[in-house]
Structure formats: structure tokens, C-alpha cells
Amino acid sequence: MDKAPRVQEKSLHERILGDIEGRILSGEWAPGHRIPFEHELTQEYACSRMTVNKAMGELVKRGLIERRRRSGSFVTQPHAQSAVLEIHDIQREVQALGLKYLYRLDNRQLRKATADDRRLLEIKPNAPVLSLLCRHYAADVPFCLEERIINVATVPEASDADFSEVGPGSWLLKMVPWSAAEHRIRAVAADKSVAEALAIPTGSACLVIERRTWNGQNYITHVTVTYPGDRHELVAQFMPSQQM
Amino acid sequence: MDKAPRVQEKSLHERILGDIEGRILSGEWAPGHRIPFEHELTQEYACSRMTVNKAMGELVKRGLIERRRRSGSFVTQPHAQSAVLEIHDIQREVQALGLKYLYRLDNRQLRKATADDRRLLEIKPNAPVLSLLCRHYAADVPFCLEERIINVATVPEASDADFSEVGPGSWLLKMVPWSAAEHRIRAVAADKSVAEALAIPTGSACLVIERRTWNGQNYITHVTVTYPGDRHELVAQFMPSQQM
DNA sequence: TAGTGGTCTAGACCACTAA
DNA sequence: TAGTGGTCTAGACCACTAG
Numbered sequence: 195m196d197k198a199p200r201v202q203e204k205s206l207h208e209r210i211l212g213d214i215e216g217r218i219l220s221g222e223w224a225p226g227h228r229i230p231f232e233h234e235l236t237q238e239y240a241c242s243r244m245t246v247n248k249a250m251g252e253l254v255k256r257g258l259i260e261r262r263r264r265s266g267s268f269v270t271q272p273h274a275q276s277a278v279l280e281i282h283d284i285q286r287e288v289q290a291l292g293l294k295y296l297y298r299l300d301n302r303q304l305r306k307a308t309a310d311d312r313r314l315l316e317i318k319p320n321a322p323v324l325s326l327l328c329r330h331y332a333a334d335v336p337f338c339l340e341e342r343i344i345n346v347a348t349v350p351e352a353s354d355a356d357f358s359e360v361g362p363g364s365w366l367l368k369m370v371p372w373s374a375a376e377h378r379i380r381a382v383a384a385d386k387s388v389a390e391a392l393a394i395p396t397g398s399a400c401l402v403i404e405r406r407t408w409n410g411q412n413y414i415t416h417v418t419v420t421y422p423g424d425r426h427e428l429v430a431q432f433m434p435s436q437q438m
Numbered sequence: 439m440d441k442a443p444r445v446q447e448k449s450l451h452e453r454i455l456g457d458i459e460g461r462i463l464s465g466e467w468a469p470g471h472r473i474p475f476e477h478e479l480t481q482e483y484a485c486s487r488m489t490v491n492k493a494m495g496e497l498v499k500r501g502l503i504e505r506r507r508r509s510g511s512f513v514t515q516p517h518a519q520s521a522v523l524e525i526h527d528i529q530r531e532v533q534a535l536g537l538k539y540l541y542r543l544d545n546r547q548l549r550k551a552t553a554d555d556r557r558l559l560e561i562k563p564n565a566p567v568l569s570l571l572c573r574h575y576a577a578d579v580p581f582c583l584e585e586r587i588i589n590v591a592t593v594p595e596a597s598d599a600d601f602s603e604v605g606p607g608s609w610l611l612k613m614v615p616w617s618a619a620e621h622r623i624r625a626v627a628a629d630k631s632v633a634e635a636l637a638i639p640t641g642s643a644c645l646v647i648e649r650r651t652w653n654g655q656n657y658i659t660h661v662t663v664t665y666p667g668d669r670h671e672l673v674a675q676f677m678p679s680q681q682m
Numbered sequence: 683t684a685g686t687g688g689t690c691t692a693g694a695c696c697a698c699t700a701a
Numbered sequence: 702t703a704g705t706g707g708t709c710t711a712g713a714c715c716a717c718t719a720g
Contacts, residue, residue, distance in 0.1 A: 205688075205689060205690090206689080206690075207689080207690090219653065221614075231704090231705070231706090232705080232706070233704095233705090241690075241691085242690065242691045242692060242693085243691095243692085243693090243706095244488075244689095244690070244691075244692090244708095244709095245689085245690060245691085247706080247707080247708090248689095248690095250706085251707090261705090261706060261707090262698090262699080262700090262705080262706080263697070263698045263699060263700090263704085263705050263706050263707080264698065264699045264700050264701085264703085264704055264705045264706080265699080265700070265704095265705070265706090266705070266706085267705095267706085279523040279621075279674050376673070376674075377523075377672075377673065377674040378671050378672070378673055378674075379623060379645070379671065379672040379673075379674065380645060380667060380670065380671040380672070381625035381626075381643040381644055381645035381646075381665075381667030382625075382643050382667055382668070383642065383643040383667070397641060398627065398643075399625040399626050399627040399642075399643035399644065399667065400625055400643065401623070401624060401625035401645075402625075409463075421625075423624060423625030423626055423627070423643065424626070426624065427622050427623065427624040428621075428622070428623040428624070429620070429621065429622055429623075430523050430620070430621040430622075430623065449707075449708060449709090450708080450709075451708080451709090475685090475686070475687090476686080476687070477686090485709075485710085486709065486710045486711060486712085487687095487710095487711085487712090488689095488690095488708095488709070488710075488711090489708085489709060489710085491687080491688080491689090492708095492709095494687085495688090505686090505687060505688090506686080506687080506717090506718080506719095507685085507686050507687045507688080507716070507717045507718060507719095508684085508685055508686045508687080508717065508718045508719055508720090509685095509686070509687090509718080509719070510686070510687085511686095511687085
């Protein structure tokens with residue numbers, strides 16, 4: 195079959211996807227509505243079933259429809275919001291703000307895992323961990339405080355790195371592949387030591403991001419990053435999925 | 439028996455996807471590495487190009503590879519961490535904790551947009567907005583404070599709803615389709631009015647989530663939810679993208 | 683210009699399940 | 702049992718771009 199190659203047009207499956215998504219988001223097709231069968235769309239768009247199927251598969255991934263064999267495809271009920279939160283490397287983050295970046299290592303300690311370490315990294319007693327305390331500065335003002343433990347068994351090279359020049363976050367990102375991370379985000383009042391480290395009043399509101407990174411077998415590292423609340427903000431963009 | 443086992447076997451494109459993803463995450467294929475051409479994978483897996491192509495397309499969406507015509511497909515540089523942050527309906531959130539949920543509307547006002555409203559919703563001067571102030575309780579203790587404005591032009595039904603029984607969040611989720619949302623997350627110290635509303639000391643650290651929801655054409659609503667910092671935590675799980 | 687990926691076709695068989 | 706979606710095939714043409 196010949197096709198008219200028109201310039202600068204969306205591909206057909208994108209157009210089908212967009213049409214249906216538009217009808218759902220506009221409310222024209224309410225939750226529960228059965229959308230046309232693949233073979234009907236095949237006729238409507240004068241294309242093969244594979245092309246329709248690709249669009250439908252994407253709608254499923256975006257959570258807009260559910261498909262049931264023998265029944266058809268149905269607009270889903272409104273779902274919980276999920277947002278994509280981008281958590282950047284701190285150095286990049288500061289430099290993206292156009293500010294001078296400075297890193298400083300305050301403490302470095304190679305030791306046996308404490309009870310806390312064991313809980314955070316889920317490792318055995320006496321397993322070696324590298325404990326780091328460091329600060330990141332933006333324009334010579336403390337930007338955030340980083341408290342990190344590294345599971346040395348999973349990153350043996352870490353025990354040789356001194357982290358006096360390069361932050362452990364950037365170093366790990368380059369050295370270690372990881373496959374999953376858990377984040378916890380909360381607000382806390384700065385205690386005395388945090389307040390001193392960040393040069394803010396004791397009791398100030400701080401945004402704390404806790405992150406634990408997993409390589410598929412073990413936890414690699416646990417980090418707590420504390421930002422002065424009035425100087426930092428996390429931005430998350432909801433997207434149905436990835437754009438096509 | 440030669441018959442395939444009842445165990446749910448992955449489809450072929452999922453297996454290809456998993457194999458390649460595994461090699462990338464394990465570091466076997468470092469960033470910049472060129473992965474086999476489609477026609478090579480076609481031979482390796484003894485399948486058609488479409489099947490390989492489906493897996494490759496998914497790897498692109500997950501941000502693990504980049505593809506260039508005439509050059510091939512390459513493992514991308516380590517990317518910024520992105521995490522999927524689920525933001526739930528507050529009622530569900532409280533009930534999921536096994537606590538009694540109570541909702542209370544403190545203030546409801548239909549008015550012309552102020553300068554602030556215009557900035558937040560990107561609407562014209564004097565456009566009508568519905569302004570709501572309400573509180574959510576868990577086990578009879580204030581759980582969070584919700585300050586919301588609704589763009590009445592996009593949700594005319596809102597001007598008739600009184601929101602004395604149902605929270606505007608749940609109501610909107612049911613009534614209005616939306617396609618995008620922006621979130622801002624920060625830590626702030628409770629001012630006097632917030633402190634009173636949440637029954638916490640003035641100056642306490644609070645986690646603030648600001649969200650603006652878009653229907654593809656206009657902003658529908660802007661909401662600021664304030665949680666006492668010591669009673670709430672956001673949890674985000676990193677995932678490469680959507681699971682297949 | 684040659685080789686890659688992007689897209690699409692016109693079928694096919696199968697698994698699942700509502701009727 | 703019949704009809705839906707899930708997956709796959711063995712081609713094809715085209716756009717893009719490195720060489």
C-alpha cells in the first residue's frame with residue numbers, strides 16, 4: 195500500500211494516541227467508557243492493527259486505559275497523582291543556579307558498622323562502612339549538609355578515595371551502577387550542630403532528603419542531605435509517562 | 439514434557455529489554471558503549487526486527503540508551519536521578535495509616551482573582567476564582583492544612599459545590615480530568631496562623647507541597663498543603679520508568 | 683552513498699474470558 | 702465458543718547522517 199509521506203507530521207501511532215488521550219482528558223470519554231476496539235480503530239485510521247496497538251499500549255503505560263481480553267479497552271478511574279521528581283547532583287545544581295560551587299569534607303571515618311549503619315544499609319554487624327560528613331557551598335554560603343555512609347563491601351574502591359576534592363555523590367555516580375533508590379523527604383528543625391554547619395539559627399526549618407541506593411543485590415550507600423528550608427525547593431513535574 | 443511450563447514466561451521483547459538493561463545497570467556496557475545493531479540482535483534472538491525494536495524503544499524511554507540513525511544505539515551517560523513520587527489523596531493517606539479521617543472546611547469564598555491568584559493560575563484580572571481553606575484531621579489531630587484556589591472558568595460546577603462534606607481535592611479528582619501537574623516541595627517555619635490551624639508551636643518546621651494542575655489548556659487549581667514536619671514524610675521510589 | 687533506525691503492513695497464532 | 706487483546710513475523714519504504 196502506498197503512503198503519502200507528508201512532511202513534519204506526527205507519526206500515525208502518535209496521532210492515534212493523541213486523539214484518544216485528548217478525548218479522555220477532555221472528559222468526552224469518561225472513566226469506564228469503552229473505547230473503540232482495535233479493529234474499529236484500524237478502519238477509522240485506515241492502518242494496520244500493529245499501529246493501533248502501539249498507541250493503545252502507550253495509553254496503558256500512561257494509566258489512561260485498562261484493557262481486558264474479550265471485553266475491550268476502558269478509560270480508567272482517575273488515579274493517584276504520581277510525579278517525576280528529578281534529584282540532581284549537588285554540584286550541577288549549584289552551578290545551574292549560576293553560583294560558585296565549593297565542596298568541603300568535614301569528616302571521614304572508616305569504621306565497623308554501628309547499629310544505625312546496619313539498619314540503614316541492611317548489612318551484618320562489623321561490616322566496614324565509610325562514614326562521611328561534608329558540606330556544599332554556593333557562592334561561599336553553605337548550601338547543604340551531606341551525611342553519608344558507604345557500604346565498603348560493595349564499593350571497595352571507596353576506602354582508597356579520600357573525597358577531599360570530589361564529593362562522594364558525584365564520585366559514586368561515576369563509579370557505581372545502581373538500579374534503584376528510595377527517597378524520603380521531610381521537614382525538620384535544625385538542631386545545634388546542623389545549624390552551625392549551615393550557618394543558620396537553631397530551630398530553622400530544613401528540608402531533609404534521605405536516599406538509599408541499591409544495586410540489585412545490596413545497599414550501596416545511604417545519604418542524608420539537609421538544606422536550609424528557605425534556600426531550597428524541590429520541583430517535580432507530573433507527566434503521564436515519558437513523552438513520545 | 440516438552441510443553442512450555444505454566445510459569446509466566448516473559449514475552450520476548452521483555453526478555454531482550456531485560457537482558458540489555460541488566461548489562462547496562464551492571465556496568466558491563468558502560469556509558470558510551472555501542473550496543474548491537476537491531477539486525478544483530480534479530481539474529482541473536484532469532485526474532486523479527488519489530489520485536490527487537492520494541493525493546494529498544496522502551497530503553498530509549500527509560501533513558502538508558504540514545505539512538506542515532508546510521509550510527510547505532512549507545513548507552514547514555516549517567517543521568518540525574520529521577521524518582522517517582524506518588525502524591526495521594528489526603529483522605530486515603532490518612533485512612534491508609536489506619537486513622538480516623540475528618541475533614542473540615544474553614545473558609546469558602548467566591549471572588550475575583552487577586553494579583554496572587556492571577557500569577558498562580560495564569561488567568562485574567564477579575565476572572566472568578568473559588569478560594570478554599572480547609573483542614574484534614576487524622577485521629578482528631580490536625581493532619582494538614584489545605585489552601586486552594588480553583589479556576590472557576592475551567593470548573594463551573596465548583597461554584598455550586600459547597601465542599602462542606604467532601605474535600606476539594608477528592609472532588610476535583612473525580613470531576614476534572616487533568617493532564618499535568620507541577621509540584622514544589624519545601625520546608626518552612628509555621629507562621630502564627632498556620633501554627634494555630636495545625637495546633638503546633640509557631641516556628642515549627644513544616645513540609646509544604648505546592649501543586650498546580652493543568653488540563654492541557656488552562657490551570658485548573660492551585661493548592662498549598664502544609665504538614666507538620668514531624669508528622670509527615672514523602673516517600674519516592676526510583677524506577678527506571680514504568681514497569682512493563 | 684550506504685547503513686542505520688523509524689515506521690508501517692497484512693497477515694498469523696495464541697491466551698484469556700465473557701457470554 | 703467466539704471475540705478480544707498480546708505478541709510476533711517477514712517483509713517494506715523512508716529519513717537521516719556518517720563517511
